[in-house]
Amino acid sequence: MQSAWTEPAAQLVAEPGNTNSTVSAATQAGSGRSSYVPPHLRNKPKAVAPIDNYVSVAARSNGLGDSRDNLGSAGPADLPTTSAGAWGSRSSASTGMPSTGAWSAGRFSAGGGNKVVSGGSDGWQSNRTSSRLNGKSTWGVGTDVDPFPAEEPSTGVFDQENTGINFDAYEDIPVETSGENVPPPVSTFAEIDLGQILNENIRRCKYVKPTPVQRHAIPISLSGRDLMACAQTGSGKTAAFCFPIIAGIMRSSPPGRPRGGRKAFPLALILSPTRELSSQIHDEAKKFSFQTGIRVVVTYGGAPVHNQLRDLERGVEILVATPGRLVDLLERGRISLSAIRYLALDEADRMLDMGFEPQMRKIVEQMDMPPAGQRQTMLFSATFPREIQRLASDFLGNYIFLAVGRVGSSTDLIAQKIEYVLDADKRSMLMDLIHAQKALGTSNQHQLTLVFVETKRGADALEDWLSRMGFPATSIHGDRTQSEREQALRSFRSGQTPILVATDVAARGLDIPHVAHVVNFDLPNDIDDYVHRIGRTGRAGNTGLATALFNEKDLSLARPLAELMQEAHQEVPGWLMNFASRANFGGGGRNRRSGGGPRFGGRDFRKESGRGGGDRYSGGGYGHANAVGSSAWD
Numbered sequence: 001m002q003s004a005w006t007e008p009a010a011q012l013v014a015e016p017g018n019t020n021s022t023v024s025a026a027t028q029a030g031s032g033r034s035s036y037v038p039p040h041l042r043n044k045p046k047a048v049a050p051i052d053n054y055v056s057v058a059a060r061s062n063g064l065g066d067s068r069d070n071l072g073s074a075g076p077a078d079l080p081t082t083s084a085g086a087w088g089s090r091s092s093a094s095t096g097m098p099s100t101g102a103w104s105a106g107r108f109s110a111g112g113g114n115k116v117v118s119g120g121s122d123g124w125q126s127n128r129t130s131s132r133l134n135g136k137s138t139w140g141v142g143t144d145v146d147p148f149p150a151e152e153p154s155t156g157v158f159d160q161e162n163t164g165i166n167f168d169a170y171e172d173i174p175v176e177t178s179g180e181n182v183p184p185p186v187s188t189f190a191e192i193d194l195g196q197i198l199n200e201n202i203r204r205c206k207y208v209k210p211t212p213v214q215r216h217a218i219p220i221s222l223s224g225r226d227l228m229a230c231a232q233t234g235s236g237k238t239a240a241f242c243f244p245i246i247a248g249i250m251r252s253s254p255p256g257r258p259r260g261g262r263k264a265f266p267l268a269l270i271l272s273p274t275r276e277l278s279s280q281i282h283d284e285a286k287k288f289s290f291q292t293g294i295r296v297v298v299t300y301g302g303a304p305v306h307n308q309l310r311d312l313e314r315g316v317e318i319l320v321a322t323p324g325r326l327v328d329l330l331e332r333g334r335i336s337l338s339a340i341r342y343l344a345l346d347e348a349d350r351m352l353d354m355g356f357e358p359q360m361r362k363i364v365e366q367m368d369m370p371p372a373g374q375r376q377t378m379l380f381s382a383t384f385p386r387e388i389q390r391l392a393s394d395f396l397g398n399y400i401f402l403a404v405g406r407v408g409s410s411t412d413l414i415a416q417k418i419e420y421v422l423d424a425d426k427r428s429m430l431m432d433l434i435h436a437q438k439a440l441g442t443s444n445q446h447q448l449t450l451v452f453v454e455t456k457r458g459a460d461a462l463e464d465w466l467s468r469m470g471f472p473a474t475s476i477h478g479d480r481t482q483s484e485r486e487q488a489l490r491s492f493r494s495g496q497t498p499i500l501v502a503t504d505v506a507a508r509g510l511d512i513p514h515v516a517h518v519v520n521f522d523l524p525n526d527i528d529d530y531v532h533r534i535g536r537t538g539r540a541g542n543t544g545l546a547t548a549l550f551n552e553k554d555l556s557l558a559r560p561l562a563e564l565m566q567e568a569h570q571e572v573p574g575w576l577m578n579f580a581s582r583a584n585f586g587g588g589g590r591n592r593r594s595g596g597g598p599r600f601g602g603r604d605f606r607k608e609s610g611r612g613g614g615d616r617y618s619g620g621g622y623g624h625a626n627a628v629g630s631s632a633w634d
């Protein structure tokens with residue numbers, strides 16, 4: 001007897017667009033049509049409730065969506081914010097699809113209809129008026145909106161956040177520094193002269209002690225040195241570059257913001273590759289600089305430029321930006337970089353990635369920014385390929401290299417699983433994984449699942465299918481408007497739609513609490529992208545789970561994946577080792593880590609032969625298949 005669940009599952013496997021030349025084992029064994037029935041569906045009674053408000057989201061795809069996501073909007077930089085929200089195009093028409101009943105209570109609540117959220121840059125939506133305006137600001141600015149949530153009685157749900165307790169997990173991590181006269185690390189925030197107001201904000205953030213990267217990086221930066229820092233995902237790099245910038249600005253005499261002028265003169269510039277990450281850094285930096293008098297402004301594409309211009313006109317000390325919008329504002333003459341004292345590149349390897357280097361050179365070398373040596377430059381990432389290190393050194397003066405953990409490795413707080421799954425069976429497998437995840441959650445706990453796919457169209461299709469199957473899912477990718485992207489993230493964060501289907505636009509930097517599971521439905525081409533993707537879970541000392549669905553198409557990733565898993569003390573299945581050895585014999589030359597040379601070898605490329613860097617990445621050159629076109633930089 002077939003259950004209501006198995007019918008759609010079987011149909012969908014056979015759908016056009018979901019067909020694959022690879023025939024599943026289940027199909028081979030059965031009737032010629034995929035007969036895979038996921039374990040949780042076996043012997044289930046038929047569900048009856050119809051899905052009553054589903055309309056395909058396929059129309060959202062504009063036909064360009066089949067390319068890999070290049071992280072940004074494919075459209076003009078200033079997309080209007082009046083378009084329909086994530087679920088805006090859905091009507092209440094019935095599809096007649098049987099409902100699974102899974103999470104039906106919250107199923108379509110995410111979009112809340114066509115409500116459009118402003119693409120404004122101010123991340124602080126708190127309605128509370130500040131009750132803490134009596135702090136002593138050196139510059140006398142006391143109008144900050146209080147970014148700290150009211151201290152409420154514990155619900156048990158968010159108790160683990162930022163307690164610092166779990167950072168004990170990083171205690172014995174190996175740390176390597178190189179460069180001249182490296183300042184010694186500290187053990188506590190109290191040992192560092194960050195200033196009273198910043199210390200108070202650190203306390204409000206509930207940061208009890210610095211993480212390893214903070215222990216090393218903050219004293220280095222406070223001493224005025226340039227820094228290239230590599231530390232694992234979720235290990236607190238944002239604060240590691242924000243604290244020295246804020247403390248440094250506060251230590252200096254008040255800059256005397258030019259009043260009434262239309263041109264902004266930021267003192268610090270923080271660049272990041274995606275709008276969402278810039279927005280998140282902006283939020284963090286605002287929290288850290290609460291009541292310091294330092295104004296933090298963010299500019300990125302997809303949001304109305306006039307709002308950002310108005311923000312800039314009010315004065316800015318720390319500018320957080322994506323490169324595309326920044327270049328636009330520089331060319332309009334609305335920002336000058338001549339006063340920049342601090343330059344921080346988050347996800348620095350991505351920022352200097354092939355294809356984007358000219359834009360970075362334009363910002364850093366060809367406008368009016370003071371040269372290396374006259375400004376302080378800080379580069380941070382969890383991955384730092386040797387070739388990128390070499391490139392990055394152009395932007396740095398006599399710098400210190402810091403590696404916390406092995407360069408490019410993932411944290412062993414993330415349990416990594418890998419399954420061999422044919423394309424035709426991936427959806428059923430995903431359903432299994434989501435059910436298993438849900439079973440682990442408790443009623444008052446978010447258990448968020450982030451599913452990475454390769455293409456924008458693939459993201460739409462999977463979201464569409466999950467929704468039809470009764471799973472509360474949303475998606476984020478570069479073809480969605482900025483307001484849709486923001487809405488999708490908000491809905492995911494809040495747990496309204498606990499499944500987010502994403503392209504690499506969400507792979508880097510995003511700090512979303514309660515992401516319990518990252519599923520690589522499609523594996524990336526590059527092992528570093530894998531490291532960043534799985535790093536959306538297992539953050540801040542918490543544990544997480546990452547599952548990868550692997551098949552023949554991923555051969556080039558077999559070896560670096562096996563190596564990475566071994567390094568993170570994960571169990572590597574025998575079949576993956578077999579693939580890895582096949583890849584050694586020429587099958588996997590595309591991945592840059594598979595071309596021979598020491599496994600994950602280098603650290604500071606300056607230490608390696610003749611600064612040339614040897615051949616660790618000789619397997620095909622560095623580059624991301626999806627990192628093309630300047631639209632990623634908006």
Ligand SMILES: Nc1ncnc2c1ncn2[C@@H]1O[C@H](COP(=O)(O)OP(=O)(O)OP(=O)(O)O)[C@@H](O)[C@H]1O
Binds near residue numbers: 163206211238382509
């Ligand atoms: N000292 C600290 N104590 C407690 N929590 C901290 C501390 N420092 C940072 N955190 C928290 O840890 C989480 C991860 O920090 P952050 O986003 O800066 O990581 P990251 O290293 O930049 O990660 P990624 O490589 O993914 O960008 C955040 O929620 C942050 O608030």
